[in-house]
Amino acid sequence: MIESSSNQQIKTIIKLKKSARMRRKEGVFIAEGVRLVEDALSYHMVKKVYLSREIKEEYYERLSHRLKEAEVEYVAGKVFQEISDTENPQGVLALVKMPQYDNEELWQPKVTDLICLEDIQDPGNMGTIFRTAEGAGMSGVILSSGCVDLFNPKVVRSTMGSIFRLPFWIVENMTETVNQLKQENFSVYAASLEGTKMYTQETYQGKSAIVIGNEANGICRETQEASTNKIKIPMEGQLESLNAAVSAALLMYEIHRNR
Numbered sequence: 001m002i003e004s005s006s007n008q009q010i011k012t013i014i015k016l017k018k019s020a021r022m023r024r025k026e027g028v029f030i031a032e033g034v035r036l037v038e039d040a041l042s043y044h045m046v047k048k049v050y051l052s053r054e055i056k057e058e059y060y061e062r063l064s065h066r067l068k069e070a071e072v073e074y075v076a077g078k079v080f081q082e083i084s085d086t087e088n089p090q091g092v093l094a095l096v097k098m099p100q101y102d103n104e105e106l107w108q109p110k111v112t113d114l115i116c117l118e119d120i121q122d123p124g125n126m127g128t129i130f131r132t133a134e135g136a137g138m139s140g141v142i143l144s145s146g147c148v149d150l151f152n153p154k155v156v157r158s159t160m161g162s163i164f165r166l167p168f169w170i171v172e173n174m175t176e177t178v179n180q181l182k183q184e185n186f187s188v189y190a191a192s193l194e195g196t197k198m199y200t201q202e203t204y205q206g207k208s209a210i211v212i213g214n215e216a217n218g219i220c221r222e223t224q225e226a227s228t229n230k231i232k233i234p235m236e237g238q239l240e241s242l243n244a245a246v247s248a249a250l251l252m253y254e255i256h257r258n259r
Contacts (some may be wrong), residue, residue, distance in 0.1 A: 003076040010075075013050070013083045013095070020149035023098070029151035032093045034059045034171030039161040040096045041066040048073060052080035057230040059090055060073060069095075085153040099150060101140075101167050107184055111139040111167075112207045113255055114186070116235065118174045118223055119146035119214040120244055126150065127158020128245040129212070133166055136252035137259070140167035142209075144174045174211070181209050188227040190219050191247050193240075195232030200252055202231060204258045210251045215244050 002010060015022045016030055023029050028047055031040045040046045049070045051060070056076040075083070080091060105111070114132050114200050120126050123253070133141055142149060150170075156163055171177045178188050187205040193197075211227060213219030218241070224230060233242060233250055241247075 001074045006079040007081050023151050027098050028095045031096045035089050037092050037094045039164050045097045046070050047095040048179050050075050103169050113138045114209040114246050115210040117141040120143045121148050123152050123154035125245040127155045129248045130159040130162040132249045134162040136256045143170050168183045173213030175226050178226040190224045190227035190230050192230040199231040204255045212248045
């Protein structure tokens with residue numbers, strides 16, 4: 001039982017919670033909550049599970065059949081509050097190995113529909129896009145290196161487990177990646193107010209990639225110009241743009257509908 005926040009394991013968890021650099025260095029991230037830890041355990045990605053001494057019996061029973069395969073540490077309730085990233089913690093947290101995908105996998109024949117995210121900054125948007133991409137049957141997600149850290153605790157929670165199931169690839173330059181995608185016979189659609197066609201007017205035949213840009217600035221000019229087509233979402237009233245996750249959802253499900 002860990003009863004002090006000065007315990008080295010607790011100090012490490014707090015650092016992992018706050019620092020993307022630390023997460024990358026250690027190759028692990030934090031999954032918190034029954035659902036996420038359950039998913040991580042089912043994919044055999046957990047390094048260690050931490051349970052609050054005050055964990056509800058229903059939560060423990062839900063996890064108990066999988067906890068037999070994991071190393072488990074119990075933590076005093078007040079200490080668990082310090083490592084938790086939520087206001088009302090469920091009392092279960094795990095250190096999880098980061099999924100790894102080789103960028104060469106992008107060019108496999110099974111990869112046919114992609115969502116490309118250029119410098120998305122909001123953790124909620126990132127997590128929601130991941131979750132929606134899984135629901136819409138996308139092959140995977142391409143993220144520019146300027147995006148919010150995928151293993152930020154808020155992003156991880158927002159994915160609702162999709163982070164364990166949906167392939168992703170991080171690239172340094174989205175414009176160069178768009179050009180590579182076109183060479184691999186992808187049609188690349190940039191969501192832009194400058195689009196000449198409404199997003200419902202495209203048929204999305206063959207391999208398709210959608211590009212969604214930064215919440216404040218949209219897609220950079222170079223990436224827009226490199227894309228095969230610019231498409232737009234109709235806007236009524238005085239709005240200038242939609243939320244990035246909403247835009248992504250509309251476009252991904254339009255691809256799904258056309259399939």
